[in-house]
Amino acid sequence: MKPKLRNSMRCGQPVAVLCAAVLCGCALGPDFVRPAPPDSQRYTPEPQAAATIAADGLTQRFEPGTTLLADWWRLFKSAPLDETVRRALANNPTLQASEARLRQSQEELRAGDGVFYPQVGAGFGGERARSAPIQQGSAAPGTLFSLVTASANVSYVLDVFGGERRTVEGLGAQVQVQRYTARAAYLTLSANVVNTCIARAAYAAQIHATEELIALETEQLRSAEVQVRSGTVPYANVLSQRSLIAANQALLAPLRQKISQADHLLMLLQGVAPDQIPPPEIELASLTLPLDLPLSLPSELVRQRPDILAAEAQLHVASANVGVATAAQYPSFTLNATYGAAGSSLGNLASPAGRFWSVGPSLLAPLFRGGSLQAQRQAAVDAYDVQQANYRQTVLAAFAQVADALKALEHDAQALQAQVDARRAAGEALQLLQATYRAGLVAYVDVLTADVQYHTAAIAYLQALAQRHQDTVALFVALGGGWWNAPDAASIIKARDEAGEGRTP
Secondary structure: OOOOOOOEEEEOOOOHHHHHHHHHHOOOOOOOOOOOOOOOOOOOOOOOOOOOOOOOOOEEEEOOOOOOOOOOOHHHHHHHHHHHHHHHHHHHHHHHHHHHHHHHHHHHHHHHHHHOOOOEEEEEEEEEOOHHHHHOOOOOOOOOOOOEEEEEEEEEEEEEHHHHHHHHHHHHHHHHHHHHHHHHEEEEEEEHHHHHHHHHHHHHHHHHHHHHHHHHHHHHHHHHHHHHHOOOOHHHHHHHHHHHHHHHHHHHHHHHHHHHHHHHHHHHHHHOOOOOOOOOOOOOOOHOOOOOEEEHHHHOOOOOHHHHHHHHHHHHHHHHHHHHHHHHHOEEOOOOOEEEEOOOHHHHHOHHHHEEEEEEEEEEEEOOOOOOOHHHHHHHHHHHHHHHHHHHHHHHHHHHHHHHHHHHHHHHHHHHHHHHHHHHHHHHHHHHHHHHHHHHOOOOOHHHHHHHHHHHHHHHHHHHHHHHHHHHHHHHHHHOOOEEEHHOOHHHHHHHHHHHOOOOO
């Protein structure tokens, strides 16, 4: 719910504003309230299916309430994959920069907290000077003199209208922005590494399948050449077989190029040069497909996804800025005290005649600024509206991503099972046609057509299998990556609460 952004104070209307404000220490502007979670119960118009169909012998089940592990990539049960992700999380420069920005925002918060303490300073000076009485209208001659001063001063800002408190509140919210931005960078990095490893394994599997088919076709070529020499088949059969082998060999170079690109991307994500470590050798068949998939409610998702929490923190920053701009329209108060001593030399600094001191409050009131203060406050209100719209958009986009991932897994299972059936049928047809061709019952062109169909079905199967794995990754990412189940999650949540997120300042 949008708080009322009005020119008011928490302690009441500005009757006898100075005395009342000093006594109760009011904070102008709206108090931030976390947006209420949605009351939606599902992500799609129709009820969510409990499981996908069985595809390639495996069924994925959607389990509400199942814990989403922070290291979800371990569910694929691949040691090389785990090592690649670990290295990326340790060395990736983008993630390191995000973590450094978090530390920077934490230090800025600590610096901002200093306004709540007295500011103490000390000064010492010495000078040799000549006076010019003519500057005061006197005809007396000038004189030379020495002056040594030593002083200490204390000042304390009376945060009567809460402008400083709102500023520090905004700094605390900015820490949360950077904290969840770092979490989002962590999640994005791990997902990119896993997806790239899966894609690389799929390319390698396609190369292996193509090479196996080329080896089979080479055997067929030798058989055709023998038949040509015996005069039982025309030479055109040999030419057709050579053309088919060359066409399949031409498919290998683009696949190898894709593997090279995947290797280079993995090195980039791991923060190392391409020649420093070997690429991970992961077989697609070695990856275990996670079967029990977690499914959070929409009301839980908005408290879990890092991008939503970062957008919420940005909304908190904008809310605090409204309070800062509102307080700027009111007077500011400072208590000052100074004590010191002056003398013509260090030896007479202790003389009672040279002692001086002052103590008292100061007030600075903005009487006329040409409407700039009102415009600045209205700009802060408009910025709050922008962040509120951005928050709603982020939530809607998150829901759409979860819905896409859920539907993709259902359709992936259907597509994969269709490819399993197509590959099996194409393999059986190829074996049958090869046998009947050797018996002289079919034309050689029928064998060539069956070869192409089997190769196409085999590649399509591998692509569908890889897509099923990658859409599983997409679901883990769309649900927030499980960072709240990490060992350090308790300290993160504690730090968030200490920074004032979701509570009235």
